[in-house]
Amino acid sequence: LGRWCKATLSGRDGSLLSIFSLYNVVKTNISKVGPATIFAQQWQLLRLLGQDQPDPRQQCIDNFKIAVQHKQNIGSDIVVLGDLNEVVGEDPALMASVCATCNLYNPFSDLYPDQVDTPTYVRGQKRLDWVLVSRSLYTSINAVGYNQYNLLYHSDHRAIFLDLAKR
Numbered sequence: 001l002g003r004w005c006k007a008t009l010s011g012r013d014g015s016l017l018s019i020f021s022l023y024n025v026v027k028t029n030i031s032k033v034g035p036a037t038i039f040a041q042q043w044q045l046l047r048l049l050g051q052d053q054p055d056p057r058q059q060c061i062d063n064f065k066i067a068v069q070h071k072q073n074i075g076s077d078i079v080v081l082g083d084l085n086e087v088v089g090e091d092p093a094l095m096a097s098v099c100a101t102c103n104l105y106n107p108f109s110d111l112y113p114d115q116v117d118t119p120t121y122v123r124g125q126k127r128l129d130w131v132l133v134s135r136s137l138y139t140s141i142n143a144v145g146y147n148q149y150n151l152l153y154h155s156d157h158r159a160i161f162l163d164l165a166k167r
Contacts, residue, residue: 001042003060008076011166018071022082024060061094068102078104080132081160087126104132107144122149122156131162140166
């Protein structure tokens with residue numbers, strides 16, 4: 001459904017690191033979106049798969065949780081970078097459920113508690129873009145953050161970065 005892509009890297013010591021780039025659609029319903037939006041496309045695909053009342057936003061989370069658990073079951077640490085279109089923790093059924101189930105945390109808030117409310121969307125006042133990582137990576141994080149708008153490319157979101165040095 002085009003909601004995420006991933007790459008799994010293998011270290012010389014046999015360790016695994018799976019990096020996910022994730023996009024989840026905005027909170028809306030099919031009657032309020034245009035036919036060419038990603039929400040409408042995912043809604044139609046889920047209907048074709050037999051769902052009578054699809055919820056692309058929740059379905060993304062449910063499927064993503066399974067994908068992360070699969071990688072964890074083979075011993076991989078996890079990094080998630082993405083436009084989640086949510087404030088993680090406000091709705092326990094969304095990305096907070098992935099964090100709780102898969103033991104992921106937000107290193108930006110951990111390292112910069114005074115900047116937890118930094119907006120990442122130019123037309124909004126909330127952080128919608130997130131970095132979430134396995135707790136086992138805590139000592140490997142050198143830096144994490146958000147660039148200024150339009151610093152590296154033209155976008156209505158800030159670019160996310162994470163600098164890891166696995167020891």
